[in-house]
Amino acid sequence: MRRIFTVCLVLLFSLTVQAQLTVEKIMEDPAKWIGTSPSNIFWSEDSKTIYFNWNPEQNRADSLYKITLTNRTPQKVSRAEKESLGLSxxxxxxxxxxxxxxxxxxxxxxxxxxxxxxxxxxxxxxxxxxxxxxxxxxxxxxxxxxxxxxxxxxxxxxxxxxxxTNFSMENRRPEAKAGEADKVLEKDQLDLFQFLREAKEDKEAREKYEKGAPKTGPKKISLGGKMLQGALASPDLKYVFYRLAEPARDAKRTIVPNYVTASGYTEDIPARTKVGQPTGSTEAFVYHIAKDTVFKINLKDIPGIEDEPQYLADYPDRPKSKNKVRSVSFQNPVWSPDATYAVIAIRSNDNKDRWIMKLDGETGKLSPIDRQHDEAWIAGPGIGGGFGGSGIGFIDEHTLYFQSEETGYSHVYTYDMRTGTKKALTSGNFEVQTLELSKDKQWFYMTTNEVHPGEKHFYKMSVNGGERIKLTSMTGGNEVTLSPDEKMIAIRYSNANTPWELYLQPATPGAVAEKITSSTTAAFNAYAWKMPQVISFTARDGKEIYARVYEPTKKKKNGKAVIFVHGAGYLQNAHKWWSQYFREYMFHNLLTDLGYTVMDIDFRASSGYGRDVRTGIYRHMGGKDLTDNVDGAKLLVEKYGINPKKIGIYGGSYGGFITLMAMFTTPDVFAAGAALRPVTDWAAYNQGYTANILNEPHLDPIAYRRSSPIFFAEGLKGKLLICHGQVDVNVHIQDTYRLAQRLIELRKENWEVASYPVEDHGFVQPTSWMDEYKRILKLFESM
Structure with missing residues (x-):
């Protein structure tokens, strides 16, 4: 009887904890309420020790911990040992x-x-x-x-x-020539003053001596007032590659006012430029050490360098550019082990091309190896910002490897420098997301999502291609750090309702992974967190779209639904590992407890699904990315029994943008929307992100006009909440203020703005999170 009574008390306690899930609770300091997962995992060079950052004691900052293969209980690393490691x-x-x-x-x-x-x-x-x-x-x-x-x-x-090398920072730009008046003035000075005559004679004698003296040290190379970037010597010390960048001197920068400051005064935060501002230029050079000669790399050797993007055909009356050669950005060369070959990755600044070129150090000339062209934009794992990094290298003296989205998915290719033969090592409707060459250069280690778009697994494959040997088996996300001897793998693993933990496993197929850390708190573990169902549905154009669904019990179901729109555009959230949107995950559990059905969609533009999904928004943000969410709303009605008049939508950043487009352009689908730190006009956002997708405002105004919510604000019918951090240096609060003025002039009444004086783009203060999500919950409760 006593045992039954104890079990009943435990069950009652668990139900009470679950019933007490509140906005205040889930928005507390995550380190104290959830716990801190291990991060920054690395091995000692002898493959006997794993180091990682961790904070199980809930201190103000993480500490360095370690385990060994013989003692797998985490131990805090002493300060002396940490300093001896030289973590850099x-x-x-x-x-x-x-x-x-x-x-x-x-x-x-x-x-x-x-x-x-x-x-x-x-x-x-x-x-x-x-x-x-x-x-x-x-x-x-x-x-x-x-x-x-x-x-x-x-x-x-x-x-x-x-x-x-001897790069000179002095500005060698031509000086103005002396006129006749200047010559007379100089002659008078020399005639009048003996010390000036002596100084001139000394200078002339010194220059004559230096001209005849034997040369010592490297040649002085003038930077001409430009910025030196990426100086890199070849392994045989024959050549030096370098870039010179000239920043745009007339690019206008924005400022963000900060009102809550220690000084008591309003202080301006210098911020970024807006898309379309001048970006400067870059040139690349080769210094031939033995010849003491500098070659400028000629862009005309690049195939298709003068090609115009197709979108310009929409503007037949535009002024023609005088310079047909497109500007580019250079990565540092990758040298073959014996320095016979140098390969350089080059990207066009209009984002349409990525070239891999052979660089001849003797002449500075380029010859093509591979061209990846996309009328939208070049990106993808091992290709985007990191092309020329981990995605490219040499297997041996003559075999190059690289990644390309040639088939629509990022895959691994080799290229024989002697024969010009290109070979695909992987293929299929999945991505190679990480790539590492073994020390003996016989194997590739890689992470792919071939089992399911929402799973990450670690594989081993011969450098010649063929079978991929799967080394991980736990369903979810497996982030692997291989030991230097390649016999063990440290796995940072999570699933959809369990945060990241450290596991250790032999690097062999079928091996069992041993859990090393337990990071979550007792309070977090007391709640029965729901495992969202990962589903897929067919969008209106036939594309398969993935989503997470949180479904309440039939008893609690209230006929309402909320769609969450993730941020960043190019990001994945309908997956089987712990979400970076962990607060939203917990909020969705709370909503489900209240009877809501919640859907979280990987709409067009999301990562993990290849080129076509990523570029589905080219020149029209708020097009397919929005209709994917609208089609999700339709599925909620048809399959999950949701009242079509009781569907809300919310999200931050890109999610805030989609929320605005949903409320303005499909107002009969969504009854309420919460747009958090939203982009309201893409012409006000930054160059690096926006120019990929919409080109530049002065070149493609059509794309910006149809993609910016501020131009569709008259369509608002439902209830709209806008929340924005006052010191957001990413999406400036100016976006929200401009939209607010537009809504005022349109005489709209069913909207409100909440600003947060001390918050940047990602909120930090728990009280700000609490206030924001109380408002969001109140909004959806009013549907």
Whole structure:
């Protein structure tokens, strides 16, 4: 009897906790209420220790923890051990010898070399100068690096330091020629003053001596008043590649006023430019060290460099550009192991092309390897902002590998530099999302979503292609960090209703992963969090669209529904791992408890589904991305029994934009909408994101006009809530104020604005989150 009574008390307590789920609770400080997941996972070079950031004690900041293969209980790393690690030596700043027995890295601003077997390290420099771009020379007898603006080497045998470039910051632009009056004035000065005559004679004698003296040190290369970028020496120290950038001097920048300040005064925050402002220009050069000659890389060698984008045909009366050669951005070259080949990735600044080109260091000329063209824009895993990074490299002296969306999905290709033969190693309706070459260069390790668009798994595949060996098995998201000896994998894993935890597993198929951390709090664990169902439906144009659905019990179901629209556009949220929108996930649990059915859609523009889904919004944001949500609303009515007059919609940033387009252009579908930090006019947003999708306002005004909610505000019928942070430096609150004025002039009455004086684009203060989501809940309760 006593045991039954105890069980009943436990069940009663659990039900009470679940019934008490409130906006105040779910919007508390997540570190204290949910817990902090492990992050920034890395291995020691001997593959015996895993380090990670963690905060199980709920301190003000995360600490460094570790486990070993023999002691898998997490231990906090001492300050002395942490300092000895030289954490900047882990990750991208590290460079390895060909056999991976030596590692170069920066620690406390200086260069160290480590024996990866014994972990013994030796300091190579001891200066205050800024250093970077570490690498071994071809013969591995020297360390190549940048210090300040220039290229240097250190001989590993005796520590000899040698400078290989001499970039001059002086402005070599032509000076105005002296006129006749100036010559007379100069003659008078020399006639009158002996010290000036002596100074001139000394200068002329010094210049004559220096002209006849033997040359010492590298040639001075003038930057001509431009900014030096990406200086990189070839492994054989024959060539130096570098870029010169000239920033746009007349680009107008925005400001964001900050009203709640320590000084008590309103202070201006300097912010970004708006899309379409001048972006400056970049040129690339090769310095041939032996010839002491600089070659400028000629863009005319690039195939299709003069091609005009198709959208310009919509503007037949536009002024013709005098310069037909499109501007481009260069990535740093990737050199083959023996330095025979240099390959460089180049992207057109109109976002329509990505070229991979062979660079001839002897002449500075380019020859084509691969061209990826898209009339929308180039992006995708291993291709977008990171092309030329992890997505490209050499397998051996003559075999290049890279990623391309040639088939509509990001896949792996090889290219034989000798024969020009290109080969696809992977194919199918899935993405290769990460790619890593094994140390022996016999295998690729990769993360793909081939099992399901909402799952991430880790695979091993021969560099020749063929079967992919699946190494992970847990359903959800598997973020893998491979041990240096490639025998073990550290997995940061989560599923849809469980936050990220650290697991450890042998790098073999079918192996069982061992859970290492438990991060969530007792209060969080006490609630029975709902596992959303991942579904798919067919959109009006036949495309398969994925969504999460949170469904209440039949007893609680109230006939109302809410559609959540994720932010960022290019982002995935209808997946099987823990969402970055964890607050919204908890809010959806609360709504479900109240009887709402909630749908969270990966609309057109979302990531994880390949090129066609990503570019479905090209030149019309608020087109297919909106109709996907409208089709989701139709499904809620037809399949889930929702009252068509009781559907709400909400989201932040891009989600706020879609909410406005929904309320303005499909007002009979949605009864209420909450637009959080929304873009109201895309002409006011930034260059990097917006120009990809809508081109530039002065070149494609049609795209901006049909994509900006402010032009459709007269369509508002339902109830609208707009929430915006006052110091948002991403989407400026000016967007909301302009829309508010438009709604006032249209005499609309069923809307309100809530501004948050201390919040940026992503809210920080729990009280701001609480206030915002209380307003959202009140809005939906009023439907």
């Amino acid at each position: 030596g882990f990750g991208r700043s590290a460079a390895y010898s060909k056999d991976f027995r030596k590692k170069l890295y920066l620690k406390n601003g200086n260069i160290f070399i480590q024996d990866t077997g014994t972990l013994a390290e030796r300091q190579l420099t001891n200066t205050l100068d800024r250093k970077g771009s570490l690498s071994f020379s071809k013969d591995e007898k020297h360390v190549i690096f940048t210090m300040g603006n220039d290229i240097y080497t250190i001989a590993l045998a005796d520590g000899t330091l040698q400078q290989w």
